[in-house]
Every structure is written in structure tokens, then in C-alpha cells.
Amino acid sequence: MFDIGAAELLVIIIVAVVVIGPKDLPLAMRVAGRWIGKVRRISAQFRSGIDTMVREAELEDMEKKWKAQNEEIMRRSAALTDAEAKVASDAPLMTGPPPVDASAPEAASEATPETAPKGGDHVQG
16 A cells, blocks of 8 residues: 655654654554554455455355256256156057067067977977
């Protein structure tokens, strides 16, 4: 904030000793220290208040974004649910086992009592 170098500080101390006097200088330094402390505390409170307002504004923006995203997700979910319900209502109901594809290798390899060779049908070798 204030850019005070060593030379400027030395000039201020010499002027203070000449104007105030060496007898009252310690009291003047204490008063100046108190004032500087008050100014620092006030500026810290001000900065803290500004930071809080900025944080609250950012939170409000984030909440708006989250709400918009949540609404979009809910719309998509409702659209998917409606589409799934329509597909389910259009599909025929099946009552029984699924049909077996005779060309599938699994179905051909299974031997059932109807398709198993009978006792006299086999050839001896």
C-alpha cells in the first residue's frame, strides 16, 4: 500500500524527534501503533466481507448451473422412461419358453428323447 523505504523512514523518525521531542516520542509511537492496528483490522474486516460476498455470488451461480443440469437430466430420464414404456407396450407378450433356433450349434448338439437314436437303429461295427 505505502512504499516506504529505509531513507524515508529515517527522515520521518528525525522529524518526529524534532517536532514531538524525545520525551513524548514513546507515547506518540504507541498512539500511532494503535491507529495503524485499527486501520489494519478494519481493512481485514472489509476484505473478509468482500470475499464472503464473492463466495456467496459464486455459490448462487453454481446452484443455478446445478439446477439447470438437474432439470435437463430429469427431462432426459422422463423421455427415456416414456420411450421404454412405449416399447414395452408395443412388444407382444410371450408366454412360454423362447423359440429354439434349429440351425444353432447348441440346439443341434442337445439330444432329447425324441431325437435320440432308438435301440435297434444303430449299426454295429
